[in-house]
Amino acid sequence: MSRTNRQITYAKVPDGTPTLDCFALVENAVPDLQEGQVLVANRFLSVDPYIRMRMERRDSYAPVMTVGSTMVGRTAGEVIDSRCLDLPVGTHVVGRLGWQDYSVATPSELERIDTAKAPMNAYLGALGSTGITAWVGLTQFGRPQAGETVLVSAAAGAVGSVVGQLAKRLGCRAVGIAGGAEKCAFVRREYRFDACVDYKAPDFAEQLAAAAGEGYDVYFDNVGGPIFDAVLPLMRLFGRIPVCGLVSQYNATEPYGVKNLREVFNKRLTLRGFVLSDHKDLWPQAVAELQAAYGDGSLVHRDTITDGLENAPQAFIDMLAGASVGKQLVRISAGEGAR
Amino acid sequence: MSRTNRQITYAKVPDGTPTLDCFALVENAVPDLQEGQVLVANRFLSVDPYIRMRMERRDSYAPVMTVGSTMVGRTAGEVIDSRCLDLPVGTHVVGRLGWQDYSVATPSELERIDTAKAPMNAYLGALGSTGITAWVGLTQFGRPQAGETVLVSAAAGAVGSVVGQLAKRLGCRAVGIAGGAEKCAFVRREYRFDACVDYKAPDFAEQLAAAAGEGYDVYFDNVGGPIFDAVLPLMRLFGRIPVCGLVSQYNATEPYGVKNLREVFNKRLTLRGFVLSDHKDLWPQAVAELQAAYGDGSLVHRDTITDGLENAPQAFIDMLAGASVGKQLVRISAGEGAR
Structure with a gap:
């Protein structure tokens, strides 16, 4: 049986904000499996800020993608054909399997997930690499003590929402920064932050200062740019700033100059920049603590799901513009249909 | 006997670069000693960048000075009168005794120095708080490994020159940044740096990149601003940047925006900001290692000495403008004359 595989490829280097013509939808036949390989039907695709950094002309922290190649990204899916005894048909997995309906993979590229404990989509978010990113940055570089105040930007996003919830679990006050009154309300209500400040509000600086109390002990920075500049004067003595990303700067053609x-x-x-892949040794501990938090209800998972692989480019563009709440995922319908 | 004490006071908050009218020379009688006090004739005054930060309207890392008070600063001098058994006449000391001919002090405000081992002026520089600053920042926050490359700005200055020499002693390559070809030659010749790059040269960026080799593992930042921006892209993975000062920004009315x-x-x-006074526990170890380095010839001390307390304001202004090589000191002649 020959299956058709739809793939989204990297068609053009963006000039600033990516546009739809930076992506192309192509169709190819799924190749026959070799011994040791499995075929995964992708169910969910995770579109994340880091992918924007790989759509550059020059390497940043990771090599750039080659124009014409399949877009990189993590997916969660199901093994639907197998020439590997360890991964029988029906196994649920996650991996860096790209923006496509089907992926041929070997066991070393896949991690099994337990969808009895949490739904598949959570393993791309709070229980997956974004949750682990939050855990590593907060515990290893933020090092909050109970009673301290932890601030996080992009608080409605996949990483930020976990940072605040983990901070609360550690006995800290959690303050978020998000764009728009609605998102801020969502962060307070769903993720139970103590406060969330709208960076689009005209009195953002005053609100941020008012929410600081004695000052921020930890600022988990996902955005960089002018928000970073506004936070610096509000930090307490000996404060820690894990730098997880600079999403405000990814689309910027002229970088913002930080004055403070x-x-x-x-x-x-x-200040400490960090990238999750440097800390693989910590993943088991992170996963165990995230699952414990999920299990006891102190960590909730929320996502924004866009239907259809063909809509992944728009979902990615919207996520970068801050339109998503929680983790931005794409549901891949071909995989559903083929089950 | 009533002595006249000349003092330089803080007369006006500077608007940008300090000018001579920010200082005033006043004369007061030296008060009689109380039991437990000593009278120090100051021989050398140290004028340092941190003093500029205390001439502000608002506190920065240290409280600002009150207009009308005697300028703060460290001096080295000799006990010339004593009502304290522990500190007899003739004892050589350093302390935060201010810009003045004579200071009344108690033992807790003074440290004894051994002028048989090194001249008095070295105890305000390489063997004093500037040397300790270099040692703390480099060893605690730079943490260089043998074979790594250590970059330091203001390399001809009091702290920078010690940083490079300590880095060499630890088996590192030392690269400096200084202003002007003459200063750079001085840094290479006197302090034996492997390279020193002139930030005033039109091809500064290219020279800095050429001197980097595989990149800079440590950047000991004394200046901030555009030089910091130029260094960032040349850092190696997992590089460390102790931030010791931002002398390029102290006189700036509009701060520079860092883009990289x-x-x-x-x-x-x-990145780690640090202030020497937070690390008093490390001083004995620092002093021991600095004295060992001085003793074995791997640490040399150089200074620029301006004669006369009345010339201290100009010496301070010149030092901030980068005119000094090595430690900038003022020789206080009244103290000499009274001996």
Whole structure:
């Protein structure tokens, strides 16, 4: 049986914000499996800010993609054909399987997931690499103590929402920054942050200062740019700033100039950039703690799901523009239909 | 006997670069000693960048000075009168005794120095708080490994020159940044850096990249601003940036906007602001290692000495403008004359 595989490829380097013509939908036949391989029908695709960094002319923290190649991305799916005894048909897995209906993979590229404990989509979010990113950044570089105040930007997003919930679980006050009153309300209500400040509000700086109390001990930075600049004067002495991403700068053709860096000296702050793949040794501990938090209800998972692989480029563009609440996923219907 | 004490006071908050009218020379009688006090004739005054930060309207890392008070600063001098058994006449000391000919002090405000081992002026520089600053920042926050490349700005200055020499002693390559070909030659010749790059040169960026080799593992930042921005893309993965000061920004009325902060994320850098007074527990170890380095010839001390307390304001202004090589000191002649 020859199946048709739809794939979204990287068609053009974006100039600033990616546009739909930066992507192309192509169809190819699914190749026959070799010994040791499995065929995964992808059910959910995760579209994340880091992917934007790989759509550049030059390498940043990861190599750029080659124009014409399938877009990179993590998916969750089901093994529907197998020439590998360890991964029988019906196994649920996640992996970096790309923007496509079907992926041929070997066991080393896949992680099994237990969909009895949590739904498949959670394994791309709070219980997956975004949750682990939040855990690593917060516990290893934020190092919050009970009673401290933890601030996180992109608080309605996949990583930020987990950061605040983990901070609460550690006995901290959690303050978020998000775009728009609705998102801020969502962060307070669904993720139970103590406060969430709207960076689009005209009195953002005043609100951020009012929410700071004695100042922020930890700022988990997902956005960089002017928000980072606004936070610096509100940090407490010896504050820690894990830098997880700079989403406000990914589409910027001219980078923002940060003016308040003297606070790093005045307040003896520590800034630390980190990338999840450097910390594979911590993944088991992170997963165990995230699953415990999920199990006891202190960590909730929310996502925005767009239907159809063909809509993945628009979902990605919208996510970068801040339209998503929680984790932005794409449901891949071909995989559903083929089951 | 009533002595006249000349003092330089803080007369006016500077608007940008300090000018001579920000200072005033006043004369007061030296008060009689109380039991437990000593009278120190100051021989050398240290004028340092941090003093500029205390001439502000608002507190930064240290409280600002009150207009009308005696300028703060460290001096080295000799006890010339004593009502304290522990500190007899003739004892050589350093302390935060201010810009003045004579200071009344108690033992807790003074540290004894051994002028048989090194001249008095070295105890305000390489063997004093500036040397300790270099040692703390480099060893605690730079954490260089043998074979790594250590970059330091203001390399001809009091702290920078010690950083490079300590880095060499730890088996690292030392690269400096200084202003002007003459200063750079001085840094290479006197402090034996492997390279020193002139930030005033039109091809500064290219020279800095050429001197980087595989990249900079440690950047000891004394200046901030555009030089910091130029260094960021040349850092190696997991590089460390101790932030010791931002001298380029102290006189700036409009702070420079740093554009390359995305490198903190891309390269997983650690920035750490630090202030010497937070690390008093490390002083004995620092002093012991600095004295050992001085003793074995791997640490040399150089200074620029301006004669006369009345010339201290100009010396301070010149030092901020980068005119000094090595430690900028003022020789206080009244103290000499009274001996």
